Amino acid sequence: MNETPLAPGLYIVATPIGNLGDLSVRAGATLRGVERILAEDKRVSAKLLKHVGATAPMTAYHDHSDEGVRDRILAELGSKAIALICDAGTPLISDPGYKLVRAARAAGVSIHTIPGPCAAVAALTLAGLPTDRFLFLGFLPAKARARSEAIAEVAGVRASLVLYESGPRLGEALAALAEGLGHRGAAVAREISKLHEECVTGTLADLATRYADAPPRGEIVIVVGPPPERIAASDDDLDTALIAALASQSPSRAAAEVAAALSIPRKRAYARALELVEGDALA
Structure with missing residues (x-):
């Protein structure tokens, strides 16, 4: 009626x-x-x-x-x-x-x-990973290069990542995520709210191995935990990295490389690189 x-x-x-x-x-x-x-x-x-x-x-x-x-x-x-x-x-x-x-x-x-x-939100509740901040990515590109580029764009985002994927592509997607994001906790949730609902957790590498030759059926959501907290680089860490980089590069290029590697402001790295050069610390 x-x-x-x-x-x-x-x-x-x-x-x-x-x-x-x-x-x-x-x-x-x-x-x-x-x-x-x-x-x-x-x-x-x-x-x-x-x-x-x-x-x-x-x-x-x-x-x-x-x-x-x-x-x-x-x-x-x-x-x-x-x-x-x-x-x-x-x-x-x-x-x-x-x-x-x-x-x-x-x-x-x-x-x-x-x-x-909503499958994305439901998977977050099952994954046991931080939910205070998350980024929904939808489906990753099918082609390997585009997929790697898409993963690289979000590698530094301090949030859990939520993705949709199909069974046949799951193993490749997890392997690409493991390569691009490193050692992170993750979960694969499938068939949410259905009879055969399951949520498998582990590192990205572990999950990639599990599903490499055994693509599952059903609707699939991948949840990836945020990157680990970085320990702030000390002055000694900065000097060691800069001295090595300055041996073969200009202060500007060395500072850019070290700033990216240590996740510090480029301005700080460049100022210290100039001090090291002017102080003849490289001799």
Whole structure:
């Protein structure tokens, strides 16, 4: 039985990532009350909609939808309540939709979010790694060079990292993370809230070895702990590193290299390099 129709606008509805029982009461009522449902894959969403008794017609809306589809949706939003869902979890999190939300807001459409399951956040609760600060990276690039570059960009971020990955690519992704991030604690969570849910923890290297030749099935989230705290470089550490670098490089280049290696301001390293050169400490 359908709910009382909702006011016109866009309703962003989070759906279960596994167990259908995770759908909130409000989400179910919203799906029954809207006049149209935008689904990433209508075949996937049909099971959920049948489960909650939602009968509104579905329209496919995904990464490959053209601007014409979005324009037609916008034209309806002024007079109809339309829900946006994805295959599983919270829409717009590594899923299509932000362009529609942006366009709807620009058009003055009323926008509502019905929060609920999100695989990235659920994995963080299972991993046993710091959650006070985290960075969601979505999927890493498939090609090795681009993947390494993406990892290098976040290597110094002092936060836990959360990534999505597929089973066949998991071993390669973990090996690349181990190479680019070093010795860090990590977790691989899969099939969250489903019958075979599991969360395996260890170092990145350990996990890369575990999954190198045994790609798991299901939806997978990788959580990587933040980098270890660095011990502040002492003056003696700085002098030792600079003297070695100045033996073959200019003060400017030596300072840049040492500053990066010791994670200290370049200004400090350069000032000390000049002092060492002027004081003839290299003789």
